[in-house]
Structures are given as structure tokens and as C-alpha cells.
Amino acid sequence: MHRKGLDVRSARSSRLLLLAVAVIALLVAPAVLPDYPLSVLTEIVIFSLFVMSLNLLVGYTGLPSLGHSAFFGTGGYAVALLAIRAHLSAIPALIVAVLAGIALALITGPFVLRTSGAYFLILTLSLTQVLFGIVWLWRGMTGGDDGLPGVPRPQLPFLSGVVGSWTNFYYVVLLVVAIAVATLWWVVRSSFGLTLVGIRENERIVEGLGYPTWWTKYIVYILAGGYGALAGGLFAYFKGYVGPGQLSWLTAGEALVMVILGGAGTFWGPVLGATVVLLLRYEVSSFTQRWETILGLVFILAVLFLPEGLARLPDRIRDIRAKGRPAAAPAEQPAAEAVGSTAIAERSEQ
Amino acid sequence: MQHESQPLMNHRLSRRSMLLGLGTTVLGGLLAACGGGESEETPAAAAETPTQAAAAQTPTTAAASPTAAASPTAGTPSASSSSGEPVRVGVIGTISGVYSTLGQNMVDGMKLYLSEIQNQAGGRPIELIVEDSAGDPDQALAKARQLVERDQVHLIAGVTLSNEAAAVRDYIVEAQVPWIIGNAGLPGLTRDPNMRSPYIFRVSFANGQYEAPFGDYAYNTLGYKRVVVTALDYSAGHDKAGAFSQRFQQAGGEIVGEVYAPMDTQDYGPYLQRIQQMDADAVWAFYSGGDAVRFVLQYTEFGLKDQFPLIGAGDTVDENILNQQGDAALDVVSTLHYSPLYDSPENKAFVEAFQSTYNAQANQFAYQGYLAARVIAEALNATDGNVEDKQAFLEALKGVHFTGPTGEFRFHPESQGPVITVLVRRVEKLPDGSYGNVVIDAIGNVDDLSF
Numbered sequence A: 001m002h003r004k005g006l007d008v009r010s011a012r013s014s015r016l017l018l019l020a021v022a023v024i025a026l027l028v029a030p031a032v033l034p035d036y037p038l039s040v041l042t043e044i045v046i047f048s049l050f051v052m053s054l055n056l057l058v059g060y061t062g063l064p065s066l067g068h069s070a071f072f073g074t075g076g077y078a079v080a081l082l083a084i085r086a087h088l089s090a091i092p093a094l095i096v097a098v099l100a101g102i103a104l105a106l107i108t109g110p111f112v113l114r115t116s117g118a119y120f121l122i123l124t125l126s127l128t129q130v131l132f133g134i135v136w137l138w139r140g141m142t143g144g145d146d147g148l149p150g151v152p153r154p155q156l157p158f159l160s161g162v163v164g165s166w167t168n169f170y171y172v173v174l175l176v177v178a179i180a181v182a183t184l185w186w187v188v189r190s191s192f193g194l195t196l197v198g199i200r201e202n203e204r205i206v207e208g209l210g211y212p213t214w215w216t217k218y219i220v221y222i223l224a225g226g227y228g229a230l231a232g233g234l235f236a237y238f239k240g241y242v243g244p245g246q247l248s249w250l251t252a253g254e255a256l257v258m259v260i261l262g263g264a265g266t267f268w269g270p271v272l273g274a275t276v277v278l279l280l281r282y283e284v285s286s287f288t289q290r291w292e293t294i295l296g297l298v299f300i301l302a303v304l305f306l307p308e309g310l311a312r313l314p315d316r317i318r319d320i321r322a323k324g325r326p327a328a329a330p331a332e333q334p335a336a337e338a339v340g341s342t343a344i345a346e347r348s349e350q
Numbered sequence B: 001m002q003h004e005s006q007p008l009m010n011h012r013l014s015r016r017s018m019l020l021g022l023g024t025t026v027l028g029g030l031l032a033a034c035g036g037g038e039s040e041e042t043p044a045a046a047a048e049t050p051t052q053a054a055a056a057q058t059p060t061t062a063a064a065s066p067t068a069a070a071s072p073t074a075g076t077p078s079a080s081s082s083s084g085e086p087v088r089v090g091v092i093g094t095i096s097g098v099y100s101t102l103g104q105n106m107v108d109g110m111k112l113y114l115s116e117i118q119n120q121a122g123g124r125p126i127e128l129i130v131e132d133s134a135g136d137p138d139q140a141l142a143k144a145r146q147l148v149e150r151d152q153v154h155l156i157a158g159v160t161l162s163n164e165a166a167a168v169r170d171y172i173v174e175a176q177v178p179w180i181i182g183n184a185g186l187p188g189l190t191r192d193p194n195m196r197s198p199y200i201f202r203v204s205f206a207n208g209q210y211e212a213p214f215g216d217y218a219y220n221t222l223g224y225k226r227v228v229v230t231a232l233d234y235s236a237g238h239d240k241a242g243a244f245s246q247r248f249q250q251a252g253g254e255i256v257g258e259v260y261a262p263m264d265t266q267d268y269g270p271y272l273q274r275i276q277q278m279d280a281d282a283v284w285a286f287y288s289g290g291d292a293v294r295f296v297l298q299y300t301e302f303g304l305k306d307q308f309p310l311i312g313a314g315d316t317v318d319e320n321i322l323n324q325q326g327d328a329a330l331d332v333v334s335t336l337h338y339s340p341l342y343d344s345p346e347n348k349a350f351v352e353a354f355q356s357t358y359n360a361q362a363n364q365f366a367y368q369g370y371l372a373a374r375v376i377a378e379a380l381n382a383t384d385g386n387v388e389d390k391q392a393f394l395e396a397l398k399g400v401h402f403t404g405p406t407g408e409f410r411f412h413p414e415s416q417g418p419v420i421t422v423l424v425r426r427v428e429k430l431p432d433g434s435y436g437n438v439v440i441d442a443i444g445n446v447d448d449l450s451f
Helices: A002-032 A035-061 A069-085 A090-112 A117-137 A163-187 A191-208 A214-237 A249-262 A269-285 A292-307 A310-324 A330-349 B004-008 B017-039 B049-053 B100-116 B135-150 B164-174 B212-220 B237-253 B268-276 B289-301 B319-329 B345-358 B364-380 B388-398
Strands: B089-094 B124-132 B157-160 B179-181 B201-204 B226-234 B254-261 B281-286 B311-314 B335-338 B402-404 B407-410 B420-429 B435-446
Touching: A002 A035, A002 A163, A002 B049, A002 B157, A035 A163, A035 A191, A035 A214, A035 A269, A035 B135, A069 A090, A069 A117, A069 A214, A069 A249, A090 A117, A090 A214, A117 B345, A163 A191, A163 A214, A163 B335, A191 A214, A214 B017, A214 B049, A249 A292, A249 A310, A269 A292, A269 A310, A269 B345, A310 B226, B017 B319, B017 B335, B049 B311, B089 B100, B089 B135, B100 B124, B100 B157, B100 B345, B100 B364, B124 B364, B135 B157, B135 B164, B157 B364, B164 B237, B179 B364, B212 B237, B212 B281, B212 B311, B212 B335, B212 B420, B226 B237, B226 B268, B226 B335, B237 B364, B254 B268, B268 B289, B281 B289, B289 B319, B319 B420, B335 B435, B345 B364, B364 B388, B364 B402
Parallel strands: B089 B124, B089 B157, B157 B179, B179 B201, B226 B254, B226 B281, B281 B311, B311 B335
Antiparallel strands: B335 B420, B402 B407, B420 B435
16 A cells, blocks of 8 residues: 555656656747648647547537537637737637637537437537538628638747747747646546536436536536637637638537547547647648548547547556466566556546 | 545546657657658659659649658759759649549649640759648648648649638748649639739639629620529639629629529529529529539429520539530530630640540640649749749749630739630530530630729
């Protein structure tokens, strides 16, 4: 028992160390990366926030949404319209985008949350299709399928002149996403976050324990909408353009693939999913048009062998290696035990 | 508090391994991205022989992709002087998806012209780097970024769809890369003073450019007084129908109805029924691709063709789909800036070369690609290949003029869009049994600020 406590502590500190390394790597990335890979990284960071917000619904609460692009697009159009028509600067525009996402969730929540499972999926899908239709047909306001070009990229004032505009924008994105992810972390670690997991596992028991499950779902739906709209706003700035594609259910489907591929219900898994999908898209598509086939194969393989997502890959490898090693071999035992107890420790960390 | 809920959490996440994996993936991927950028400096440019161009009509555009160029046989990077270094032209086209033929034909047209000049102009080899935008504005933008930042292209040519063009416009102008639009008809790109730019040239058309003169023609020459317009319900459809309607009304005609159908409509019955109830002399239609096939076939099956003659934009009876429409398309009168049956020695040579290289009939998209490549080559010749001097090169582009397949080609000095000859064409059965758009009239010198 004493030993286990030690392991927990060392596991935690090594994880903190890795987080620090990742943060430093992200901070210094512009110094080593040319503009193009940096723009891919920027997109990965933005999509990470988007899929993490979807993961709140899909992974933590067990609400399979196929309409999360509704918020992504709402944020995008809010930012684009405010930046182009009202020349609003980034901070108020992003705040309005988040509020727009929250408002949309406030309005649609009572309808979609009457259902769960496949019905929830279909209702959220319809929601995003309705918005898609409005945007497509309201050409005077939204530009229809041509979209709205000319969204100016925000810059950090104290960095302008010091670094290039893409690097500067990358830091804007990193800053906003870091703040958002920190609050998300706090949300999922709070008792509220644990209630979500409870709802996913068995809503009736949680309800029986006296938790207001409907309100909990409503609130998480609103939160996910806000975070999704924030990511959508950043994405509009990133592209300098917003079009109905950002609202399309295909975008929502892709985000769902990212979440499931990376590991639904794990905090960092969706980030991994977004990274893999976007790198496949941009790297593989430059030498074959069949990148979607390759993505499909990766997805099938992941579902077959890593049903809980790529985030579980190291654990799987460890399991397989532990299985392959006969427990009777005395010399190996201490190491195997250490590995096993780390795994237990990590599980209990959750 | 956290530990109380352990039984509920059966998703075991090891953040350490997670981060490790994440870090490796991100860095590995990005390093691969840098690596790709460096390796494509290899001088595989000159390899655009006709045979390779022919091979490139297979779905993969490997012949032109940087990865293929970086194959070991291609040799080592040469640090040559700017005069011998290839001019890299990034081509963005919709090569997969519903609109794949549009992008592929355009790329084929470009390659055809380049093979005619041995991939050389102004004393420098020309290297095409083709990227597929898949009809997706986001992907078009990512590809533009990749071409400019990673492949360091000197020029960008192509872009198939209007929304793709809208998405990449700001980026390309900001990056100050001359851009020769090979298809996208988004009118603002050359017509709107706030959107056009010294860096943007268009060899194709602005939506409405060949539809507007048809408004006059339909009223004055064809003698129609009352017309129904019908089009695909998206921006280009509204732009084109709007341009036709406006000029038709100015000429004195009346638009008795407008019917818009969503893209990918399978059954046009409801829309045709609405048209049937109207009292008109003719129906003007804009449809494209599979929608055009279905619309024209169902229009004829519905018996509407006996009631109202069908006229429209050239896309409705494009050469790509004409043989699928067959007899149903007979006698449809349409306008376009191109027809493979236009009678000129330049056009004959182009159509024959295209036929022998790709075993397919040339069409407007191939023609536009051909023009785009020619414009680039002419400007390179005028500047002795010094594409690095951007201002001089832009001036040279502006001044490009030559006799192309449909007569003199030049840019309008203000809009930098093309001055086109609008061809009035009628679908007829040709002696060899195939169908073709026979040119029955031509309206010369139509620029994109004239409507």
C-alpha cells in the first residue's frame, strides 16, 4: 500500500513533467517549424478544442451528438459577421461567438435533451441541417454557399513586429485554447464532471441518488455549445473565411470520428484523434487522393483493436506484453508488478 | 471526492502515455511535413512529356505531385541559378468528388499546352504541382497554404469552384502570389473593386458573363418574349440566372417564373410541374454535371420540350455529359465562351491534340486550363523567365494577348478578367453519330464589367 502511494505520486509527477514538456514544445514550435507545418499545427490546436467540447457530450455524458458543427459554425459566422460588418476586434467578437453558441444551446437544449441515444443523434443532426439550410439560402447575410471571405486575423499587440503574423496568430490560438482547456479540465474534474460520467454509466442510479440529471445534461450541453462556438470562432479567424461547410454535418461527423478514434471519455484522447485525422488529411492527401480510404482503414483498425481509442494504445501494449510474459518467471516479476501497479495507480487516478 | 467515483470510471486514461503518444505524433508528423518540403526541390520538373501527361489522367496525379518528384531516381537537388531553376506553378483543382471532371479537365488542358512547348518558357522549365481541393473550401485553402509555404510556388493556377475561390482569395493576395483562375466564376473576384487585386487574373469567366448577352439574344434574335428561368439553388445558379434575367428584361422581355432546384436533385418532377403551369415561350436553364443530365432527360420525358423550347447556359449541355443526354438535348440553344466545334485553325489543332492525348473531347474546362498555361508561358516569355520580379511579371501578365482557340485572348485592363467571345450553340447530331454544340452565332468582345 505504501508502495502504491509512491507510485501514484511518481506517476503524477512524471505526467506533470510530460505535460510541461508538451507545453514547452507547443510554445517553441514556431521557432523550429516553417509556416506551413505551423499552420497545420494551428489547425490541430483549434480542432483539439472543438473535439474536446464534443467529448464533453459524447465521451463524458454519453450523448452521441452528430450536430456539434452547429455550434462550430455559429461561432464562425458570429465572428466573421462581427469582424467584417461591424469591424469588431477579436476579444469581444469571440465573447459574442461564445454567447451565440450558448444561446443556441439554451434554445435547442430542451428539444434535443428530451431524447437520448440514436434519437439524440438524429435530432442534433437535424438541428445542424436546419442551420445549414438557413445559411445556404440567406445569401444577403451569409453569402450563401460562397461564404464570407475577408475575416482579419487577430494578433497579439506586444508580439507584432517581433514575430511573423502566422506565428503571432498561432500564439493567439494557443493562449485562447489553453485557457479554454484549463477550464475544461476543471469542469471534468469537478463533482459536476463526475456526475456526467455517472449519467453516462447509469443515469437512473444517479437520478436515484438525488442528482438533477436533466439539468446536469442541459448545463453540459450549454457548456459544450460555448466551447464549440469558441473553437468555431478561432477557426474562422484561422481561415479568414467562413462557409456553410463549417456547419455541415460532415464536419460534425469528422469531429465524432476524431473523438472516437482518439478515445471518447478520455481527456486528451480527442486531441490525439484530431492530430491523427488532420495529419492524415494534409500529409497523405498530398500524395494520394485516397487519403479518406486510409483514414477509413485506420478507423476500422482502431475500432477493432483499440475500441477505447488511440489514447489506450500504450495500455494495450503493456497488457499484451504482460500477458505474453509468464507470471511464473521470477526474475521478471518485480518489473511486471511495478508496471501493473502503475496501471492500477493510473486507473485510480481517474 | 474524485476517488469516490472510481467505480464509475472504466475508461482508464494514462495521461503520461497519452502525452507521449501525442507529442510523438505531432512532432513526427510535423517533421515529416518539413521533410516533404525540402525533398521536393529535386529537379523532376522537366518530366512532363506527353506520355506522362496521358498517364496523369488516371485518378492519381502522381506525375505532378511533389512526392513523386522526390523519388530517388530524380537525383539530388541542384543549387542552380534562377534562370535554370524551374518555375513552380501550383495548381489547385477539384480532382475528386462530384466535380472531379471539371478539375481534371482543367489540369489536362494545362498539361497539354505545356507539353506543346516542352515545359519551357522564358528559358526556364515549368513544373506543375497539382493539388486536389476535393470541392471543399477548407481543403482548397490548406492546399494553397501548402503550395505557397512548403512548395514555394511562384504562381498559383486553377481553383474550380466559387466557394473555394472565396476561401483562398485573401490568403493568396496576402501572400502576393500571382493567381490565374482557371474556372471559378465568383463574380466579385474581378468585378468588385474591393475584392479584385493586381495578383488576381481570370482566364475563364465571371458568372453571368456569357449568360447576360444571351438575354438580348433570346429576345431580339430568337424572338422569345416570355421566359421561365430555372437553375441550381446555389450562388452561381442565382448569379447566372440573375444576369440572364436582367438583360432579358432590359431588352423588353418578361421573366414569368423562377424555379430553383437543390443540387443533387434526383427527381425533377415537382419542379417541372411548376414550369409546366407557366405560360412562356421558352425555358432558360442552368444545371451542371449529373444534375444537368437528369434535368435535361426528365425535361424531355415530361413532354415539356414540345411545350417550351429549352435554352440555357452552356454547362447544361456541356460536352462532358452531352452524349449521356443524347437525343433529349437536341436543339437546346446555349451560350458559352467555348465550343469544340468552333471553326478556327487554332481550335481544330487544340481539339485534335486533346483528343489524341486523352482520347476525350475537349470542353470548356480543358480550354480554360489550356489558356491558363498559355498565359503563364506568354508572360514568362515576355519577362525572360524572371518570375521573381513580381511587379514586372504582373505587368507582363496584364499585357498578355495571343490568338487562342476562340480568337484573340486578352485580359480586361481594369478587372483582369478575360475578354471573351460568347458563342451561341445549338445541340445537333453530328455525322459521326455523336452529339455536339454547333456554333450558330458569336458575340465578340464581352468583358466581365459589361453586365
